[in-house]
Amino acid sequence: xxxxxxxxxxxxxxxxxxxxxxxxxxxxxxxxxxxxxxxxxxxxxxxxxxxxxxxxxxxxxxxxxxxxxxxxxxxxxxxxxxxxxxxxx
Amino acid sequence: xxxxxxxxxxxxxxxxxxxxxxxxxxxxxxxxxxxxxxxxxxxxxxxxxxxxxxxxxxxxxxxxxxxxxxxxxxxxxxxxxxxxxxxxx
Numbered sequence: 001x002x003x004x005x006x007x008x009x010x011x012x013x014x015x016x017x018x019x020x021x022x023x024x025x026x027x028x029x030x031x032x033x034x035x036x037x038x039x040x041x042x043x044x045x046x047x048x049x050x051x052x053x054x055x056x057x058x059x060x061x062x063x064x065x066x067x068x069x070x071x072x073x074x075x076x077x078x079x080x081x082x083x084x085x086x087x088x089x
Numbered sequence: 090x091x092x093x094x095x096x097x098x099x100x101x102x103x104x105x106x107x108x109x110x111x112x113x114x115x116x117x118x119x120x121x122x123x124x125x126x127x128x129x130x131x132x133x134x135x136x137x138x139x140x141x142x143x144x145x146x147x148x149x150x151x152x153x154x155x156x157x158x159x160x161x162x163x164x165x166x167x168x169x170x171x172x173x174x175x176x177x178x
Contacts, residue, residue, distance in 0.1 A: 042130040045170045049157045053168075064153040066174070068138045079142075081134045085155070 005029050009036035009044045017047045022055045025089055031062070034085040037069060041083045048085045062086040094118050098125035098133045106136045111144045114178055120151070123174040126158060130172045137174045151175040 005024050009017055017034070024032055036044035052059045063086040071078050094113050098106055106123070113121055125133035141148045152175040160167050 039128075039131050041134050042128050042170070045130050045155050045172060049155055049168075049170045053157055061155065064155065066134050066138055066150065066153065068142055079138075081131070081138045083134060 004031040004033065006033045006035060007047075009034060009040045009047065011040075014043055014046050014050070017043070018050050018055070021047060021051045021087070025051075025056045025059065030088055032087050034087070035082065037082045038080045041081065044083055044085060048087060051087070056089055059087050059089045062088045093120040093122065095122045095124060096136075098123060098129045098136065100129075103132055103135050103139070106132070107139050107144070110136060110140045110176070114140075114145045114148065119177055121176050123176070124171065126171045127169045130170065133172055133174060137176060140176070145178055148176050148178045151177045 007017060007020055007024075021032055021034065034044050034048055048061070063084070065084040065086075067082050067084070068079050069082050071080055096106060096109055096113075110121055110123065123133050123137055137150070141150075152173075154173040154175075156171050156173070157168050158171050160169055
């Protein structure tokens with residue numbers, strides 16, 4: 001069964017996440033999911049594109065999902081968009 | 090033949106672009122492409138999700154493409170990620 005790993009994109013520099021994705025591919029993980037919410041979505045796309053163009057040239061996008069998540073806060077609920085980029089090699 | 094319209098996401102407020110997408114769907118345009126680069130990618134995802142969840146409930150994602158574009162500047166070339174979200178109803 002193909003191993004699958006999830007990487008959550010947060011406030012660290014873009015290249016930290018790229019390194020994490022590249023390392024996993026090089027450890028024979030076949031399927032990696034990059035997840036991000038809100039303003040981190042742009043960073044998730046950068047991470048995927050840099051991985052694909054500079055490091056793992058045979059990586060492909062298997063699926064890209066956009067969704068809306070509901071965050072429950074003290075001042076009521078708010079909506080935030082999210083992306084899930086599934087890459088395989 | 091299905092009409093297709095392209096919306097480029099820039100610095101205007103998110104709801105301006107949502108209104109543009111909703112207006113086009115309501116004018117019987119069947120296929121709309123939302124394009125954005127760099128930090129505007131997050132906004133493009135918001136525009137698509139708000140359109141789908143609040144206004145055009147039968148809209149679907151037909152295709153989502155991620156790419157890298159090369160910008161030619163005075164100080165040499167730089168890469169920028171881009172997204173193309175194709176929506177249909």
